[in-house]
Amino acid sequence: MTRQRTTLACEICRSRRTKCDGRRPTCSFCEGHGIQCTYQSAAPPVPSKNELEIYTIRERLDQICDLLSLRLASSFAMPPNAPGIKLPRFDDYPLDESIISRNWRVEFPFMTIQTPSMMCLVGLNPQLAAQMVALERTDLSMLTPPGDSPGFRIQYQDAISAFTAFYEKIYHCYPVLNPEFFSLYLEKIVGNVAASTDSFLVLVVAAIGSVVRCSSIAVALEKRPDAAYIATALSMLPNVHFEFSLSSVQCLLLLSIYYNCLAKPCQAHDYVLMASCKAQALFKCHLYANDNTATELLRRSFWSILVIETELGYHIDMPESNIWKFDDRILLPGIHGSWQPFRDDQRHLLDQTLLSTGITPNDMKAYFLADISMRRMIRRCTTSVIISQDRETYAPIVAAELAQQLDSWYHHLPLSLGFERPISNLAFPDASFEYAEPYQSSSLSSVRGLLKIRYYMCLTGIYWPAVYSVVYTDTASPATLADCSRFFQAYIGFVSNVALAIQSSPHCRWSIYARYISSRCL
Numbered sequence: 001m002t003r004q005r006t007t008l009a010c011e012i013c014r015s016r017r018t019k020c021d022g023r024r025p026t027c028s029f030c031e032g033h034g035i036q037c038t039y040q041s042a043a044p045p046v047p048s049k050n051e052l053e054i055y056t057i058r059e060r061l062d063q064i065c066d067l068l069s070l071r072l073a074s075s076f077a078m079p080p081n082a083p084g085i086k087l088p089r090f091d092d093y094p095l096d097e098s099i100i101s102r103n104w105r106v107e108f109p110f111m112t113i114q115t116p117s118m119m120c121l122v123g124l125n126p127q128l129a130a131q132m133v134a135l136e137r138t139d140l141s142m143l144t145p146p147g148d149s150p151g152f153r154i155q156y157q158d159a160i161s162a163f164t165a166f167y168e169k170i171y172h173c174y175p176v177l178n179p180e181f182f183s184l185y186l187e188k189i190v191g192n193v194a195a196s197t198d199s200f201l202v203l204v205v206a207a208i209g210s211v212v213r214c215s216s217i218a219v220a221l222e223k224r225p226d227a228a229y230i231a232t233a234l235s236m237l238p239n240v241h242f243e244f245s246l247s248s249v250q251c252l253l254l255l256s257i258y259y260n261c262l263a264k265p266c267q268a269h270d271y272v273l274m275a276s277c278k279a280q281a282l283f284k285c286h287l288y289a290n291d292n293t294a295t296e297l298l299r300r301s302f303w304s305i306l307v308i309e310t311e312l313g314y315h316i317d318m319p320e321s322n323i324w325k326f327d328d329r330i331l332l333p334g335i336h337g338s339w340q341p342f343r344d345d346q347r348h349l350l351d352q353t354l355l356s357t358g359i360t361p362n363d364m365k366a367y368f369l370a371d372i373s374m375r376r377m378i379r380r381c382t383t384s385v386i387i388s389q390d391r392e393t394y395a396p397i398v399a400a401e402l403a404q405q406l407d408s409w410y411h412h413l414p415l416s417l418g419f420e421r422p423i424s425n426l427a428f429p430d431a432s433f434e435y436a437e438p439y440q441s442s443s444l445s446s447v448r449g450l451l452k453i454r455y456y457m458c459l460t461g462i463y464w465p466a467v468y469s470v471v472y473t474d475t476a477s478p479a480t481l482a483d484c485s486r487f488f489q490a491y492i493g494f495v496s497n498v499a500l501a502i503q504s505s506p507h508c509r510w511s512i513y514a515r516y517i518s519s520r521c522l
Contacts, residue, residue: 011038016474035475054481111464112315113514129316136266143267145234146227154206154229157351159189162209162229164351167341168443169212170507172364173371173450174257174304175339176250178297182342186349195236197247203233204254211261212506213354220262230258241274244287246294249278249301256308263510269312276305276321283330300333302326303372310375315514327376335365359443366414367447374454377405378461385465394469396479402462403486410455416444419452421493449501450508456497457515459490 010027012035013020021028030037047055111118116126125131136142163185171177181201188202207229214220233255240251252275259268279302288294306323313320333339339361342350359367384399385392410421466483470476476484494515502512 114315114317133266133316146224146231152228152232154189159206161351162206164354165213166205166209170208172359173507176301176304177341179338179340179343182346195239197240197243197251200233200236200240200251203229204258208258217263246298249275253301257507261506265312265510269318272305272308273321276323296334302330311511339364356443363416366417383465384462394465396483399462399483406458417448419448446505450505453494453497453501456490456494460494463487
């Protein structure tokens with residue numbers, strides 16, 4: 001049953017559920033905010049089905065509206081179990097604070113933990129991202145590497161098991177090694193691991209594999225199966241820094257992946273920036289212009305660096321290496337030739353207890369290129385917002401274009417990487433679609449799970465400004481309200497799939513957790 005309202009209030013104050021002074025032709029609130037003021041002259045008609053659905057959406061937004069209200073911002077309570085932390089008021093933040101693109105004039109609530117208004121919305125400290133960075137940068141327990149292991153000798157079977165885990169859980173996301181790498185790996189683990197970039201590369205791969213074999217980060221940090229590998233590798237870090245080569249880029253890139261697996265995004269970002277600078281320098285000086293194999297590996301390393309740097313820099317305000325300046329100048333990796341880090345005749349040497357049916361070489365290439373494609377699509381148009389009358393305004397037409405691009409990306413996925421979506425297409429409710437049948441492979445399940453949550457993350461990012469636009473102004477067109485509904489559908493799709501993705505994707509758990517934190521109460 002619809003609520004009876006006084007005839008004194010104007011239409012705007014009615015929608016805001018606030019007291020109206022009834023002044024005509026323009027009430028005080030509308031005059032102060034430059035809004036056209038209108039009064040209802042007759043009893044409202046019986047609501048239609050569409051109007052009832054819109055009313056339901058508005059009811060779902062009530063709680064968010066209350067949290068976003070600037071009138072209530074100064075009265076936020078201090079978070080529980082956080083003694084001594086002063087929760088800043090929403091209006092304490094300068095309007096020109098850098099957000100994401102670093103050139104926004106005013107803060108628009110992107111769904112990231114580096115956006116203060118977003119953190120106010122979910123009831124967390126608006127400075128959460130900065131505090132997390134400060135903690136990792138200053139806490140000795142986060143910075144101190146494992147102790148040295150005098151007389152360390154690599155155990156053959158443990159090293160083989162670590163390599164298999166690395167290949168199964170990490171390599172399809174960052175295929176940066178050549179098919180002869182496993183031969184080098186075997187040579188090093190049975191011989192003397194002298195200080196060199198090749199030895200560093202082998203040890204870091206073993207360290208990553210040792211971590212991702214564990215059931216969780218907590219178990220890995222408690223047992224530290226990687227301790228001897230990484231301690232020995234870090235003692236060789238000067239060799240990596242001094243050498244100007246493809247191998248040094250691979251070493252820094254894999255060290256970044258190692259810290260990412262341990263949920264240390266700042267340290268991961270430090271090393272991926274170093275890898276980026278070296279990779280860009282190698283391209284600029286054409287060091288491998290006559291070596292097609294090395295050039296191909298350098299390209300794959302470049303795109304892996306771009307993916308990692310983008311992922312890490314999204315939720316916390318990190319310096320950039322300017323790598324996106326070259327995304328249209330560096331060719332995509334070639335799909336011909338093997339991307340596996342071992343030869344086919346060496347597969348039987350891997351730990352068969354950890355080896356699943358495996359992701360096929362073609363699926364590995366398709367996933368890597370699909371991931372790059374999504375990053376580029378999002379980077380080129382980050383949000384459905386336009387500048388109108390010197391303020392950020394939600395643009396349904398931009399959202400529709402972005403959703404159409406995402407829909408096209410989805411339909412270009414190969415059958416083996418496809419995933420099921422809801423019965424109605426989120427972007428176009430009347431459109432039909434296809435999806436792949438479940439494929440029994442742990443590697444493929446992980447890949448599909450990642451693509452699925454990134455798809456929904458992208459959709460929530462497209463439609464979130466519609467939600468904010470409604471709760472901030474309390475007015476919206478039918479198109480904007482329809483996009484609010486699409487946001488909630490996308491959000492449900494994200495949260496219902498995020499747990500599986502966290503379990504099966506050890507290399508990006510931190511960024512998935514951060515995305516979940518930033519949207520946990522909606």
